[in-house]
Amino acid sequence: MSCTSSRRLHLRHIELSNIVHQELTLQCGLSNGPPMLCCKYEPQHSLEHNYKLYYGVYLLTFRTVHNNSPDTVMLDKTTKHHAH
Numbered sequence: 001m002s003c004t005s006s007r008r009l010h011l012r013h014i015e016l017s018n019i020v021h022q023e024l025t026l027q028c029g030l031s032n033g034p035p036m037l038c039c040k041y042e043p044q045h046s047l048e049h050n051y052k053l054y055y056g057v058y059l060l061t062f063r064t065v066h067n068n069s070p071d072t073v074m075l076d077k078t079t080k081h082h083a084h
Contacts, residue, residue, distance in 0.1 A: 017071040018043055021055050024074060028053070050078055 021043040025031035030047040043055040052075040059065070059073065 013071075015039070017055075021053070021072055024053055024072065028074075048077075051076055 015038055018041045019038045022031070022035060022038070022041050025047060026035060028049070028051045030049055030051065030053055045055055045057060047053040052073075054073040054075075056069070056071065057073070058069050
């Protein structure tokens, strides 16, 4: 894969992560405003209400985890279930 292709793939990945993050904020009542264009949307690193939504943060674990930086982590505070 060329450097240009890799860069485009990475940018597309970020764009899709932003779309998913924005949709989760709207669906879970974490956002008050109207949806924005994905190219203008800047996810906040941490949002909280009945859910905790983290974006672009490292997870601290008790065991070694090689990929401990998922794009989005969502915690349901009412049931204590984790979805990522």
